[in-house]
Amino acid sequence: MAQKKSKLHELEIIVCIKPVPDPRKWDKLKLDPETMLLNRSQVPPVINALDLNAIEQAMQIKETNGGKVTVVTMAPPDAADQLQEALALGCDQAYLLSDIAFAGADTLATARCLAAAIKKIGRIDLVFCGAYSLDGSTSQVGPQVAELLEIPDLTHVVKLQIEGEGVKAECKTESADVIFESQFPALITFDREVNQPRLPGMVGIRRAKDISVVKWNAADLGINTDQVGLKGSPTQMLNVFTPTIGRKGEILQGSALELTSQLLSKLRTEKLLQ
Amino acid sequence: MDFDLPKEVALVKRTVRDFAEKRIAPLVPEMEATQKFPVSLIKEMGELGILGLITPPEYGGSGLGYLARMVAVEEVSRISAAVGVSLQVHHMGVATLVDFASEEQKQKYLPPLSRGEYLGTCAITEPTGGSDLLGMCSSAVSRCDGYLINGRKCFITNSHLCKAPIFVAKTGEGPKGISAFVVDADTEGFAYGREEHKMGLWGANTGELIFNNCRVPKENLIGDEGDGMKVALKIISEVGRAGMAATALGILQASFEEAVKFAKERTLYGKPISNLQAIQWNIADISAQLDSSRMLCYRAAWLKDAGRDCSIETTMAKTYVTESALQCSKKALEIHGGCGTMMEYNIQRFFRDAMVCISAGGTSEIGKLVISRAALS
Incomplete structure (x- = not known):
């Protein structure tokens, strides 16, 4: 839960979200063998789960401190549905960045779009993202947006407090939980543990119906089309395949001493022991 | 034609599914064991906003x-x-207030009903019957400052969970001799009667409301004196029957899912039983009845939202969908073989629940009477 801050202005928070195929229906996801792209037609999109954590954190800050929450996504036109859901959750305004030129974007090309939109929206204090998306799992877009905006980023945050003119964040790393502090503006990416996202209430759904989603294309963003979509993506996908994981079991025979010797020998052969 | 739900309604559907799976499903075993409604759920439903879906924002x-x-x-x-029927009857109480109550009554009763301070209800049925409104015995005798109520209501959903039940009683003779009232539960002479036990919908509270020289002030009259028949018929036919159709539709959907899951998992003679034509045909029947039921339900509700006459379409939906839920839950139960009769399997619950839906809001015979009259007119 965000703590009360003593700040003169109300916070401007932008949450970047991504529509991903509904994880509950992933058994219906099929890979097109020719294009190597996912055929998503049988699986409806939903807001990426960790992005819901980001929205929840923004809502908690807004409820405690006041301010405004804006939600942004770069996605095909039907992503307006996910933006409506974000508005129903309490976000104040929504932007859909959609253009045929954005298609096939990798993380960097996506980040360029998002950063351009955030700059155009105006003053910001905080940019929130999920730590990673359930479909891509790269964890790259958030930090790339921060680099392009030239603001600090704190990733895999599991606890966030507003303190004065900045934030104090507990970040999860492989070896330890580390506490960082940053001044505004900053970009934060959240892990699942940070909170329990709420469901949109019926009153929120009714309210969202009356808010129009703002749609921006490449021209609106003033962005060079060579920098976005497939053309602007340095990542080139060569192949997509399902890795085969082979397992084998072997039962060793002998006395305890013999077994120990055999086991050590095998582990050294497999280079699992020096 | 657009068969897609409006976007905000699709979001309502997804949200309520999520809520039901996360917050209601864990309560079901306890409801089955105790036949008691989980009272804490009322507030949660209020917070989510599903108690106020047909209540105006003001x-x-x-x-x-x-x-x-x-x-x-x-x-x-x-x-x-069980929770579904409680929710739908709550909406019957709400709809009565929204459509017929005075501004003062709306201000007093609708906000707490939306917040989930208690559930609403609309008490019509008596030991003498429900569909035969003129046969009711409860009386409301005019006194200088109000009405003196005597009588007993039975089979009332949410009876003991409602702090301000709406009811109808006789203020005279004939169709214009019935009036609608709301009574605060702490009024002298009002009492909750016994809780009734049904073969299904365990956990939905059903019981009696007793009026014994209960003095109800004049300002608790809903609409004008003599409006009771009009109020009751509109609320039953357009709200109650639609709600029972929705309840049965949920049972039908659940039965379909259980049937498909079991048929794919259960192996006999080395193959899943879904490979057997006898099973496939039953699955096909359930699937088609589910889809047609949903069309009838959604059309009836769409007509109501459009402000058009929907009493026949709603009665059609109620009659067809409750019967379909019973037939399909039976087929789904039979697909389960002996397992279907075991209390550990949900399908027996769906079958028992579907049976209770048949008579609620008017039996299938009453439904067919209404539909055939319209068809033959």
Whole structure:
């Protein structure tokens, strides 16, 4: 839960979200063998789960401190549905960045779009993202947006407090939980543990119906089309395949001493022991 | 034609499904064991906003309408038809106030009903019957400052969970001799009677309301004296029957899912039983009845939202969908073989719940009477 801050202005928070195929229906996801792209037609999109954590954190800050929450996504036109859901959750305004030129974007090309939109929206204090998306799992877009905006980023945050003119964040790393502090503006990416996202209430759904989603294309963003979509993506996908994981079991025979010797020998052969 | 739900209604459906799976499903075993309604759920439903779906925003609701209410009751009933029927009867109480109550009554009763301080109800049925309104015995005798009520209501959903029941009683003779009232539960002479036990919908509170020289002030009269028949018929036919159709639709959806899951998992003679034509044909029947039921339900609710006459379409939906839920839950139970009769399997609950839906809101015979009259007119 965000703590009360003593700040003169109300916070401007932008949450970047991504529509991903509904994880509950992933058994219906099929890979097109020719294009190597996912055929998503049988699986409806939903807001990426960790992005819901980001929205929840923004809502908690807004409820405690006041301010405004804006939600942004770069996605095909039907992503307006996910933006409506974000508005129903309490976000104040929504932007859909959609253009045929954005298609096939990798993380960097996506980040360029998002950063351009955030700059155009105006003053910001905080940019929130999920730590990673359930479909891509790269964890790259958030930090790339921060680099392009030239603001600090704190990733895999599991606890966030507003303190004065900045934030104090507990970040999860492989070896330890580390506490960082940053001044505004900053970009934060959240892990699942940070909170329990709420469901949109019926009153929120009714309210969202009356808010129009703002749609921006490449021209609106003033962005060079060579920098976005497939053309602007340095990542080139060569192949997509399902890795085969082979397992084998072997039962060793002998006395305890013999077994120990055999086991050590095998582990050294497999280079699992020096 | 657009068969897609409006976007906000689709979001209501997804949200309520999520809520039902996360918050209601864990309560079902306890409801089955105790036959008690989980009272803490009322506040949660209020916070989510599903108690105020047909309540205008100025009285604390969302006013999303009857199609949103239809999908909400459907999704709740997919997990627990007992909670679904409680929700739909709550909406009957709310609809009576929204459509017929005075401004003062709306201000007093609608906000707490939206917040989930208690559930609403609309008490019509008596030991003498429900569909035969003129046969009711409860009386409301005019006194200088109000009415003196005597009588007993039975089979009332949410009876003991409602702090301000709406009811009808006789203020005279004939169709204009029935009036509608709301009574505060702490009024002298009012009492909750016994709780009734049903063969299904365990956990939905059903019971009696007793009026014994109960003095109800004049300002508790809903509409004008003599409006009771009009109020009751409209609320039963357009709200109650739609709600029972939604409840049955949820049971039908759940039965379909259980049948498909079991048929794919259960192996006989080395193959899943879904490979057997006898099973496939039953699955096909359930699937087609589910789809046609949903069309009837959504159309009826769409007509209501459009402000058009929907009493025949709603009665058609109620009659067809409750019968379909019973037939399909039976087929789904039979697909389960002996397992279907075991209390550990949900399908026996769906079958028992579907049976209770047949008579609620008017039996299938009453439904057919209404439909055939319209067809032959």
